[in-house]
Amino acid sequence: MKIERIEAIPYSIPYAKPLKFASGQVTEADHVLIRVHTDEGIVGTADTPPRPYTYGETQDSIVSVVTKIFAPAVVGLDPMDRQKIHAILSRTIHNQTAKGGLDIALWDIIGQAANAPVSSLLGGYTDAMDVSHMLGFQPAQKLLDEALRFRSDYGINTFKLKVGRRPLALDIEACHVLREGLGQDTELYLDANRGWTANEAMEVLRQTDGLGLSLLEEPCDAKEAMSRRRLVDKSPIPVVGDESVPTAGDVSRELLSGGCNAISIKTARSGFTEAQQILGLCTGLGVDVVMGNQIDTQIGTVATVTFGAAHEATSRRAGELSNFLDMSDDLLAEPLVIKDGKISVRQVPGVGAAIDEAKLAQYRQDN
Numbered sequence: 001m002k003i004e005r006i007e008a009i010p011y012s013i014p015y016a017k018p019l020k021f022a023s024g025q026v027t028e029a030d031h032v033l034i035r036v037h038t039d040e041g042i043v044g045t046a047d048t049p050p051r052p053y054t055y056g057e058t059q060d061s062i063v064s065v066v067t068k069i070f071a072p073a074v075v076g077l078d079p080m081d082r083q084k085i086h087a088i089l090s091r092t093i094h095n096q097t098a099k100g101g102l103d104i105a106l107w108d109i110i111g112q113a114a115n116a117p118v119s120s121l122l123g124g125y126t127d128a129m130d131v132s133h134m135l136g137f138q139p140a141q142k143l144l145d146e147a148l149r150f151r152s153d154y155g156i157n158t159f160k161l162k163v164g165r166r167p168l169a170l171d172i173e174a175c176h177v178l179r180e181g182l183g184q185d186t187e188l189y190l191d192a193n194r195g196w197t198a199n200e201a202m203e204v205l206r207q208t209d210g211l212g213l214s215l216l217e218e219p220c221d222a223k224e225a226m227s228r229r230r231l232v233d234k235s236p237i238p239v240v241g242d243e244s245v246p247t248a249g250d251v252s253r254e255l256l257s258g259g260c261n262a263i264s265i266k267t268a269r270s271g272f273t274e275a276q277q278i279l280g281l282c283t284g285l286g287v288d289v290v291m292g293n294q295i296d297t298q299i300g301t302v303a304t305v306t307f308g309a310a311h312e313a314t315s316r317r318a319g320e321l322s323n324f325l326d327m328s329d330d331l332l333a334e335p336l337v338i339k340d341g342k343i344s345v346r347q348v349p350g351v352g353a354a355i356d357e358a359k360l361a362q363y364r365q366d367n
């Protein structure tokens with residue numbers, strides 16, 4: 001089998017409810033749909049979310065690097081030869097989600113060719129994942145209303161609260177209101193997207209002590225190494241690396257230097273191949289992982305479930321799988337269902353991200 005051509009289709013779908021967080025805000029899913037076509041008629045599909053505030057990529061840069069650099073270099077290769085393809089892609093540094101999307105599309109082809117769900121090929125550990133929902137910046141009472149609604153409508157019982165605001169009292173109040181309103185049996189953790197200094201994060205930990213928060217993600221910039229290490233040393237809860245650890249090399253550096261002691265794995269930026277390397281590092285070192293959300297569409301979420309359910313360590317915790325619910329529409333032909341707080345793996349060959357062509361025609365921006 002050979003890669004015949006690669007499409008990188010820009011599209012935009014508005015959010016019904018924008019998500020705001022310390023490093024940015026999302027009002028539209030202005031993503032790029034990647035399609036890898038083969039000479040046997042099999043097409044691999046993946047979604048790439050530009051996150052300029054996280055990786056420096058834009059919608060234009062993704063389209064450009066895929067069509068002008070990656071596609072010419074890999075057309076004609078066998079999609080099964082992923083290591084060969086990765087050796088070529090890695091000659092271009094950065095461009096995380098463009099590379100991640102291509103990797104997922106290749107796995108989609110492999111699954112379809114093998115007539116097997118990719119989740120089984122990756123590991124087949126379980127057939128569903130618990131869902132964690134991300135709560136963006138809002139006044140405390142609205143956050144509680146949203147969490148209660150997601151708990152009663154979808155059975156979701158794990159929430160990641162976006163923090164990193166100033167004054168700190170805004171987030172401290174939100175933590176107290178959520179814990180009081182949700183009770184002790186709901187998991188609550190924080191993600192500051194580098195919004196604080198390490199000392200501010202320490203103050204928040206002091207003022208939320210006793211609330212049973214489970215994780216603190218990217219409290220401050222990991223590049224401020226000394227203060228970050230001090231925070232990680234003193235924190236009573238694991239400090240999760242997210243945007244500081246997009247690659248396996250970054251994961252090793254941050255874990256070994258004490259910049260974090262838990263890792264968010266995001267298939268959107270690591271694909272499945274590098275996500276497995278990251279997972280191997282983490283399980284080998286005894287470090288907890290969370291399946292994170294790159295503010296994914298349903299297509300991206302299917303990929304996260306595919307990977308997360310495939311392994312024991314990634315399915316232990318709830319994965320961040322529900323923020324597509326804030327979008328006004330999606331391209332996935334068969335919508336995802338969250339029931340009893342879980343999303344199931346698609347038992348179809350490949351990743352299971354069949355596209356609704358009419359919707360793609362409606363939302364694509366290149367015609």
Ligand code: MUC
Pocket residue numbers: 021023051054191193242243292293294295
């Ligand atoms: C998250 O976990 O940080 C917001 C920025 C980004 O890169 O991902 C999202 C969610």
Ligand code: MG
Pocket residue numbers: 191193217218242243264292
């Ligand atoms: Mg994060």
